[in-house]
Amino acid sequence: MLDHPSLSSTMNLTHYRLAVLVPCRNEGLTITQVVQRFQEQLPHADIYVYDNRSTDDTADQAKAAGAIVRYEPLPGKGNVVRRMFADIDADIYILVDGDNTYEVDAIPHLIDKLVNENLDMVVGARRSAAEDKQAYRLGHRSGNLFLTGVVKFLFGAQLKDMLSGYRVFSRRFVKSFPALSSGFEIETELTVHTLELKIPFTEEYTLYGSRPPGSESKLKTFTDGWRVLGTAVLLFKEVRPFLFFGIISVILALVSMLLGLPIFMTYLTTGLVPRFPTAILAASIMLLAFLSFTCGLILDSVARGRREVKRMAYLSYILPQKQNS
Numbered sequence: 001m002l003d004h005p006s007l008s009s010t011m012n013l014t015h016y017r018l019a020v021l022v023p024c025r026n027e028g029l030t031i032t033q034v035v036q037r038f039q040e041q042l043p044h045a046d047i048y049v050y051d052n053r054s055t056d057d058t059a060d061q062a063k064a065a066g067a068i069v070r071y072e073p074l075p076g077k078g079n080v081v082r083r084m085f086a087d088i089d090a091d092i093y094i095l096v097d098g099d100n101t102y103e104v105d106a107i108p109h110l111i112d113k114l115v116n117e118n119l120d121m122v123v124g125a126r127r128s129a130a131e132d133k134q135a136y137r138l139g140h141r142s143g144n145l146f147l148t149g150v151v152k153f154l155f156g157a158q159l160k161d162m163l164s165g166y167r168v169f170s171r172r173f174v175k176s177f178p179a180l181s182s183g184f185e186i187e188t189e190l191t192v193h194t195l196e197l198k199i200p201f202t203e204e205y206t207l208y209g210s211r212p213p214g215s216e217s218k219l220k221t222f223t224d225g226w227r228v229l230g231t232a233v234l235l236f237k238e239v240r241p242f243l244f245f246g247i248i249s250v251i252l253a254l255v256s257m258l259l260g261l262p263i264f265m266t267y268l269t270t271g272l273v274p275r276f277p278t279a280i281l282a283a284s285i286m287l288l289a290f291l292s293f294t295c296g297l298i299l300d301s302v303a304r305g306r307r308e309v310k311r312m313a314y315l316s317y318i319l320p321q322k323q324n325s
Contacts, residue, residue, distance in 0.1 A: 013111065016320055018045035019090035022067070022098045023080035028056040029212055030100035035065035037104040038094075048088060049098065050080050058098070077165075078181035078189070085174045091320040093169040102126075102166040103207040110168045110204060118319055120173040121194055121201035124166030126208035147228050151188065154236045155195045160203045163187045163228070172317035173199065176310065185231035192235040197311055241303050245296030252289035256282045 020038045024031055035047055049062035049069050062069045070087070072080045081095070092111060096102055102124060110122045148162040165187060173194075181189045194201050237244045260282030267273050 013042065013108075014044050016091040016115075017089070018042055018092050018094070018111075019088050020045050020047040020094045020096065021081075021084045021088065022047065022049045022062075022096055023052060023072075023077050023084070024049055024054065024058050024062070024098035025052040025075075026054045026056045026058060027098035028054070028058045028061050031058055031062045031067075031098045032065045033100045034096070034098050034104070035062060035067045037100075038096075038107070039066065041104055041107050042094075045094070046088075046090070048084065050084055052077070052080050074182070076181075076183040078179065078183050078186035081186050082179035085177060085179055089171075091171050093171070093174050095165065095167045095169065097165045099211055101209050101211060103209075106204070106206040107168070110206075113202060113204060114168050114170065115320055117200075117202070119201055120170045120199045120319070121190070122168040123161065123164050123201065123203040124168075124206035125161035125203040126164055126166075127205045128208045147188070147225065147232065150229065151191060151195075151232050154232065155192065155239075157195050159191065160205070162191045164203075166206060170317075170319050172314060172319055175317055176314040178310075181231060183227060185228045188228050188231045189235065192232070192239060193310075196239045196307060197314055199314070239303060239307075241299035242296040245292045245299065249289045249292040249296065252285050252292060256285040256289060259285070 020042065022031070022034060027034075031049060035049070038045065038047055047067045049059070049067040051059045051062070051069060051071050053073060053075055059069050059071075070083075072083045074080075074083075084095075085093075092114065094107060094111075096104075106124060110124060113119060114122045144161065144163045148159050151157065151162050152159055163184075167190070177190070177193055179186070179189070193199070259278055263273065263275060263279050263282065273279055
């Protein structure tokens with residue numbers, strides 16, 4: 001366990017409606033431990049387990065442990081999270097995977113950060129114990145570092161673990177989040193939404209452990225990694241269209257100039273225009289560059305309007321206020 005400051009002695013969690021959200025698919029080996037550990041840490045919380053087309057006894061194990069079990073037929077973590085956020089009403093939401101790899105003991109500290117610092121999201125950034133070499137596989141760790149670096153470059157943010165599935169949210173965040181993703185790219189969408197609206201958040205390191213024998217990760221490193229990367233680029237285009245299309249415009253303009261400059265220099269020297277096909281191609285590419293620049297200008301205004309609407313929806317909810325016991 002990482003050394004987290006203890007929960008504020010003046011903080012009484014019974015004042016808040018707490019909801020633990022656990023999306024699950026074939027986690028029958030671990031879901032009981034996850035439910036029981038959260039019951040110990042947050043005895044007043046409602047624990048919701050959403051079964052996403054499991055073929056094992058995940059639902060039965062969760063019910064026996066005392067969780068509220070619901071079902072989501074559409075496959076994919078994003079679909080489950082969207083359903084959870086729509087169905088459940090609470091003051092504070094804890095999103096965690098059902099594989100028993102996250103540090104449940106850290107949850108009082110994460111909630112304390114959310115409430116005392118008036119945040120809308122606290123991310124449990126993963127850090128495996130030194131003796132647990134198999135917890136955070138090299139492929140997953142390398143992919144996470146690469147994708148986190150891409151988002152840091154595209155959005156200019158300082159991030160530790162963009163793909164962590166261990167997060168605490170305010171009601172204001174959950175009820176204003178559009179949730180359009182269908183799979184594991186949901187974490188990328190959560191992060192980009194936060195950066196787009198400049199929503200206050202922080203990341204806290206938490207321990208990340210190994211799955212028990214017989215339990216397998218649903219994440220496919222390369223397949224899901226490409227989907228996450230594609231989602232990041234798509235959201236970059238949606239959130240910052242002027243920069244996105246501006247980069248394309250600059251690239252096209254440079255190509256056009258490289259093709260057309262020798263022809264232009266020949267014209268200045270001889271008064272002749274040789275290689276008409278190349279001249280036409282250069283001019284056409286330059287037109288595309290100007291079109292891309294214009295598209296960026298127009299879509300930037302559209303994105304600004306959408307951002308204002310999202311911001312107003314976000315501000316229509318209030319943060320959970322700190323309560324003294």
